[in-house]
Amino acid sequence: MSIVTIQNLTKAYPSFKLDNVSFSLEAGRISGFIGRNGSGKTTTIKSMLNLVHPDGGEMYYFGLPLSGNEADIKQRIGYSTGTVNWYPRKKIRDIVQVTRCFYDSWDEASYRKYLAMFGLDEDKTPLELSEGMKIKVNLMLALSHRAEVLILDEPTSGLDPFSRDELLEVFSNLKKEGVAVFFSTHIISDIEKCADDIIYISKGRVVASLSKEDFVSRFSLDGENLENTFLRLERSEKNE
Amino acid sequence: MSNTLRKELKLCASILSYLFIAFGLMFFLPGYPVLCGPFFVCLGIFQSFQNAREANDLVFSALLPISKQDVVKGKMEFVCFIELSAFSVMLIATLIRMTLLNDAPVYNANALMNANPFALGMALIIFGLFNLIFVAGFFRTAYKFGRPFVSFIIATFVIIGIAEALHHIPGLEALNSFGFDNLPLQLMLLLGGAAIYAILTLSAFKISCKEFERIDL
Numbered sequence: 224m225s226i227v228t229i230q231n232l233t234k235a236y237p238s239f240k241l242d243n244v245s246f247s248l249e250a251g252r253i254s255g256f257i258g259r260n261g262s263g264k265t266t267t268i269k270s271m272l273n274l275v276h277p278d279g280g281e282m283y284y285f286g287l288p289l290s291g292n293e294a295d296i297k298q299r300i301g302y303s304t305g306t307v308n309w310y311p312r313k314k315i316r317d318i319v320q321v322t323r324c325f326y327d328s329w330d331e332a333s334y335r336k337y338l339a340m341f342g343l344d345e346d347k348t349p350l351e352l353s354e355g356m357k358i359k360v361n362l363m364l365a366l367s368h369r370a371e372v373l374i375l376d377e378p379t380s381g382l383d384p385f386s387r388d389e390l391l392e393v394f395s396n397l398k399k400e401g402v403a404v405f406f407s408t409h410i411i412s413d414i415e416k417c418a419d420d421i422i423y424i425s426k427g428r429v430v431a432s433l434s435k436e437d438f439v440s441r442f443s444l445d446g447e448n449l450e451n452t453f454l455r456l457e458r459s460e461k462n463e
Numbered sequence: 464m465s466n467t468l469r470k471e472l473k474l475c476a477s478i479l480s481y482l483f484i485a486f487g488l489m490f491f492l493p494g495y496p497v498l499c500g501p502f503f504v505c506l507g508i509f510q511s512f513q514n515a516r517e518a519n520d521l522v523f524s525a526l527l528p529i530s531k532q533d534v535v536k537g538k539m540e541f542v543c544f545i546e547l548s549a550f551s552v553m554l555i556a557t558l559i560r561m562t563l564l565n566d567a568p569v570y571n572a573n574a575l576m577n578a579n580p581f582a583l584g585m586a587l588i589i590f591g592l593f594n595l596i597f598v599a600g601f602f603r604t605a606y607k608f609g610r611p612f613v614s615f616i617i618a619t620f621v622i623i624g625i626a627e628a629l630h631h632i633p634g635l636e637a638l639n640s641f642g643f644d645n646l647p648l649q650l651m652l653l654l655g656g657a658a659i660y661a662i663l664t665l666s667a668f669k670i671s672c673k674e675f676e677r678i679d680l
Contacts, residue, residue: 274525274680297528310474310518321473324466325527 226250226403227372232270232280239427241266244280246422246432248372248403253394255418256407259457263427264407268376272302284372298327301365304376308349308357315360316345319367326368334367340389354381362390366397373397375406379413391417411450423453425460467529467537468544475515480545483507487552490578491560493569497578498623501589504549505615508542508593512601512608521605522680535602535671542598543664546590553578553586565642576627580649581638584656585626591663592618595670602671605678 225247232244241263248254258264269275271282273293282289284296310318323329338345341359349357358381365373379387387410394404394417408414414421414435421438423431431438443452484507489500515521515538524534557578564570576582593615600611630639637645638652 269680272526274522276677276679294528294530294533297526302526308519309523310520313474313518317473321466321470322527324469325529 224249226285227271227405228281228283229267229271230281230283232267232282233278234266234270234275235278239263239266241270241277241427244424244427244429246429248405249420250371250403251398251401252419253398253404253417254406254420254422255414256405256422256424257409257411257414257453258407258424259409262424264424265376266427267424268374268407271374272297298368299370300372300374301368301370302374302376303358303361303365303378309361310348311350312348314346314348315343318349318360319345319364322364323367328369330367330369333369334363337363337366337393340393341386355383355386358382359386362393366393370402372403373405375404377408378406379408379410387413411453415449423456425457430456430460465537465540467524467533468540470524471511471515471537471541475511475518475520476541477507477510477514479510480507483510484545484549484552487549488556490553490556490582493573494575496575496623496627497582498576498585498589498626500553501546501549501586502616502619502623504546505590505593505597505619508545509597509608509612511541512597516606516608521675525680531675532672535668535675539594539598539664539668539671542594546593550583550586550590553583557583561642571641576630577639577641579640580646580653581640581656582626584653584659585622587653587656587660588663589619589622591660591667592622594667595663599667599670599674602674603678605675605680 227248229247230245232241234241239261244263244267246254256264256267266275270277270280271289273289284292285299287296289296319334323331323334341356341363343356343359343363349360352360358378362375362378365375379390382390391413394406397404398419406413418435420434421431422429423438431442433441439449439452442456443449444455447455483504486500486503486507489495489503490497521534524537525531527534557580560567560570560578570577596615596618597608597611600614601608603611629635630637637648640646640649
């Protein structure tokens with residue numbers, strides 16, 4: 224059953240257009256959102272979170288339209304990005320202390336678990352952390368309030384191979400708990416490793432939104448791995 | 464305390480916002496334009512806006528399970544908290560000048576505006592202007608604050624100039640009353656200032672909510 228439905232999302236900029244983006248996310252499945260830089264991944268994610276106002280389209284979470292239910296919906300979703308630093312000079316402890324007050328379902332045990340798992344020190348500030356560790360702080364915040372949907376913008380970019388593997392393991396565990404994980408990436412091996420569904424976006428249009436098996440059977444040539452399939456599809460999109 | 468105000472105090476506030484509350488003590492200074500005090504208090508608040516912008520606070524806040532209106536409300540609560548704290552300092556300074564220091568020669572020979580209820584009312588008007596011009600101007604982009612702050616500086620120094628000049632106009636000497644002279648008029652002027660502060664702040668809040676709702680982050 225779909226717990227997130229995005230229908231005909233449209234947003235026009237002078238040099239770029241998000242063109243009728245539609246897909247859905249299901250509970251207990253990991254969806255990889257893939258596309259090259261500038262294809263519209265971040266604009267789509269920002270629209271899904273109402274940071275950007277779409278020109279058109281509908282977004283439903285748990286059967287409720289985002290418009291008019293934003294605060295309630297955001298209680299049940301988690302978001303993380305690998306590209307923005309929050310409060311670089313504040314201790315993680317202080318950021319967490321403030322953040323937890325906003326969530327009805329903040330789970331201190333989960334917070335402690337991910338703090339230990341990611342090897343984070345609460346007394347450090349984001350400024351003192353590497354890019355990879357900053358991503359882990361964002362992820363820890365997203366994972367600590369029992370989110371039913373996780374929306375992650377390039378969470379694995381900047382992580383070392385061990386941390387990436389660890390994170391994909393976390394995704395698989397969350398999936399078992401019924402969480403819908405939606406993550407954008409341009410690292411094909413991450414998709415290959417853990418995604419159940421693939422949403423492929425190019426030039427602001429969703430080219431395909433399929434299960435991984437269906438995607439491979441529809442687009443991959445004999446013996447071709449996923450990375451080569453995407454490269455070939457991107458080249459043909461570019462030539463169109 | 465609301466969660467949004469707690470966030471402002473713990474994550475966004477610059478130490479200068481708190482320290483500059485002490486500029487309320489400028490109401491003790493003789494021979495100095497006392498209304499520069501509220502201006503410096505606003506300068507301290509400006510530092511917190513700068514801190515918040517560098518920390519990507521508005522995007523972080525917009526991702527929290529609250530409405531955009533609550534984000535603006537948190538900022539406005541913080542601004543009013545600092546302003547009213549500074550106002551309390553100014554009020555105490557004014558009361559001390561009006562009572563314990565009533566006979567002090569330096570205050571009796573004060574060439575500039577006296578610290579009195581009218582000055583307190585003017586201080587509130589300056590705070591209201593800060594909210595309307597700077598805070599609401601900032602939320603137009605949620606990023607650029609140079610132009611709104613320069614506009615506020617210009618407006619404030621015009622107001623300070625007018626306030627300092629008014630009591631020199633024949634018939635308006637009562638504006639510069641000393642001690643408890645002309646108390647009913649002075650209190651009315653203070654209440655008038657408070658009413659203008661409330662109207663300007665409420666307008667600033669409504670405009671800020673409207674602008675912040677409209678922009679893409």
